[in-house]
Structure formats: C-alpha cells, structure tokens
C-alpha cells in the first residue's frame with residue numbers, strides 16, 4: 008500500500024543534494040563503535056503464530072532460540088483470525104495518514120506534556136546524530152488512558168474506538184501467547200510464569216504508539232537513536248523500511264525489511280531481566296528515509312510492559328520496579344547524547360554485554376592458538 012502525504016503537511020521534501028549530505032554524515036556517524044559501513048539486511052528467524060498456539064515444537068523452539076540469540080524475529084500472523092490484524096493495520100494506516108497531515112497547532116491540542124499518552128511532536132527524543140533530535144511524531148494510546156471515562160485520548164482514538172480496541176486487544180493476545188510459550192519452554196511454574204507479571208487488569212504502561220516519520224523535517228532531525236526497549240515485548244507493524252538492528256554476531260547495523268503478513272517482534276529489557284538475562288534485548292534504531300519513492304513512514308508499535316509493581320534486577324544489579332525502570336529509561340531517551348553515554352541505561356547494558364562476549368571469544372581463540 009502506498010502512503011501519500013498531503014501537500015498541506017508542514018513537512019516539505021528536502022532537496023536530494025541535502026539528503027546525500029545527511030546520508031554521508033549518518034553513515035560516518037559514530038553514535039556507536041559498532042557502526043558498519045553499509046547496512047545489509049538482517050537474517051531473522053520466523054515464528055508462525057498459529058503453529059505456536061498449537062504448541063508445534065518447530066515453532067516453540069524457534070521462538071526460544073530467537074529470544075536467546077537475536078532478541079528480534081518475524082512473526083507470521085496470516086493464519087490467525089482470518090488475518091484480521093493485517094486488515095486492521097491497513098485501516099489504521101488510512102486513519103494515521105490524514106491525521107498526521109493536520110496543521111501542527113491542531114495536533115498539539117492533544118499534546119499532554121507527558122510521555123504517558125497523547126500526541127508527541129517531532130524532536131522530543133534523541134536523534135541519530137550527535138546532539139540531534141528524533142524525526143518522528145506519534146500518538147500514544149495507553150491501556151490506562153483508554154479505561155478512563157471519557158478516555159483522555161486524541162480524536163483519532165475516540166472516533167475509531169472499536170477498531171483500535173480490537174487491534175490493541177489482538178496485540179495483547181499475541182504477546183501473551185508468546186510469553187506463555189516461553190514460560191513453557193523454560194518450565195516456569197505459577198507466579199514465576201511470565202504471563203503472571205503481565206495480567207491485563209493490573210496497572211502497567213502497556214500501550215499502542217502510532218508513529219509517523221515524515222520524509223523531511225527541520226535540519227538533522229530524523230530517525231530514532233539506538234536503544235533497547237524498556238518493556239517486555241514489542242510488536243512492530245510497518246510496511247516501509249527504516250528499522251535497523253545491531254547484530255550481536257557481526258556488530259553491523261542490519262536493515263529489518265518489512266514482510267507481508269508478518270509483524271516484527273523484539274524482546275525488551277524487562278523480559279530480559281525477568282529471564283535472568285537468558286534472553287537478549289537487541290539494540291535497534293530507526294534510520295532516515297532515503298528511497299525517493301518513499302513518502303514517509305508509518306509504524307504501529309505495541310509495547311507490552313510488565314505490571315507497574317513487578318520487581319526486576321537491572322544489568323547493574325540494582326533492584327527496582329518495572330515502572331521505575333520505564334520512567335528512568337524515558338528520561339534517558341530524551342537526554343542529550345553526552346548524558347546518554349554516562350550510563351548503561353539507554354541500551355540496558357547490551358553494548359557492554361556484546362563487548363564482553365567478543366572479548367572472551369577472542370581470548371578463547373588466542374588461548375587455543377597460543
């Protein structure tokens with residue numbers, strides 16, 4: 008489906024020469040020492056959701072390995088519920104496109120000044136380049152905000168409530184199926200099962216975030232800086248490319264290409280901590296848009312988060328609640344790059360984990376050869 012942005016949008020196309028300069032700066036940018044010259048495409052595992060729900064060993068095994076190795080995978084949702092989620096995603100895109108094309112002051116009526124719900128303008132969080140800001144705007148629909156009567160959410164939600172509730176409930180069901188399969192694979196019992204820290208009736212920051220990455224924004228504001236997700240599982244619906252992950256094997260930034268009928272899933276820090284660091288929460292980022300034919304990029308991200316009071320132990324051994332980790336992480340997402348570098352919070356300690364694994368690998372090779 009081709010998404011076209013209205014000429015009334017406040018975002019204008021950058022001249023091609025300008026984009027080339029930005030592209031070079033982006034490729035040379037050392038936001039992380041893991042940057043590779045030219046990103047390739049990621050080879051991720053695929054899990055079939057309907058097979059997983061029937062407990063087929065090929066699928067439960069692939070899910071476990073994907074969480075242990077890459078922390079990212081494709082989930083085939085074509086055979087589930089007559090592909091309703093895919094049809095709903097198409098409808099949601101057709102609502103997002105005119106909504107985001109509205110005048111800025113109109114959208115800002117739904118800006119709540121908090122990262123908890125509502126509209127967030129371009130440039131709120133850190134961008135890809137040093138000292139730059141991000142290049143996306145979004146509408147966040149939290150479970151908490153939609154339960155308030157009347158819900159404190161933008162008109163896009165209020166006028167399409169049946170569709171968006173169905174989509175969010177479908178996303179929740181998918182993530183709970185994944186958690187349940189992972190709990191079985193790890194032989195977790197009773198309160199230690201992952202689903203038990205994600206009960207739908209308990210307060211949590213679970214949300215659907217609808218993102219628009221306009222093709223062109225003000226100087227240097229594009230993409231999203233590298234990070235790991237703070238929550239448990241993220242479902243990413245996107246028909247246009249832009250997502251990149253840092254391969255723990257090759258240390259290169261690989262493009263995650265969209266696949267029809269598949270949603271991209273990634274493990275967040277909280278699930279990694281709950282798994283005793285057995286799972287990986289992979290480092291990823293959103294790249295600028297370079298394809299001349301690509302007019303912008305629409306993404307729906309469903310972020311399953313643990314119950315507010317769920318206790319976790321972070322990568323530095325500090326104990327805190329899932330809510331405290333979430334709030335701390337959001338402060339860091341917003342901070343300048345120089346502040347982000349002063350702690351391991353932005354990537355949940357995954358960069359250090361990858362470096363340590365590399366160091367012990369080369370020490371083992373030296374010992375064998377020496």
Ligand SMILES: O=C(O)CCC(=O)C(=O)O
Nearest residue numbers: 236243249250293306308
């Ligand atoms: O734009 C994307 O594909 C990724 C968004 C993302 O990683 C996030 O919001 O956490």
Ligand SMILES: [Fe+2]
Nearest residue numbers: 234235236291
């Ligand atoms: Fe993310």
